[in-house]
Amino acid sequence: DAMVIQNPRYQVTQFGKPVTLSCSQTLNHNVMYWYQQKSSQAPKLLFHYYDKDFNNEADTPDNFQSRRPNTSFCFLDIRSPGLGDAAMYLCATSRGDHMGEQYFGPGTRLTVT
């Protein structure tokens, strides 16, 4: 089945220790998104890529970076995680047209100790 895969599902890191979350898709979608979702809150968009065009949200901290080496893969790098970065990180994809729904991966739950 075509899908969005995120690894790992659970990640524990130490305060200040860099961490990378990965997302892959078999849908061949043009657009990939990274969201941060904290408990009982809405998903908050951090970045999105249309193909290789990178779009950073204005309020995304510099501590967060992203890479998309090819159509299938996208990575979220957190350079120096703080306690406030503990959250669920959701990757999503879409065709990029206006009738294209977003397909979400299962998420990575990040814990910062």
Place this chain on the structure above:
Amino acid sequence: QQPVQSPQAVILREGEDAVINCSSSKALYSVHWYRQKHGEAPVFLMILLKGGEQKGHDKISASFNEKKQQSSLYLTASQLSYSGTYFCGTEDGGTSYGKLTFGQGTILTVHP
């Protein structure tokens, strides 16, 4: 700017109906609706486009008032499986590759 959803929470018995509203202060190109169960990823329910086009599941209906920048999701004859948090996601301007801003969510609980 984040769209505003109402109500914040709804409690139903099986078979009852509910309406969830989503309102934006910006001119909208489209409204998307997703349902998220606890600990799971959001799942697509519906897209409504400016101009009337829409796509979604047969058992879910929704409306989009372009003049008021409001959308409503109608859940009829609710089932236990409808429980979860419902998010609207709004796309403004039609230029940003389906980029969505999500409302704060409405928690729906269906009891037997």
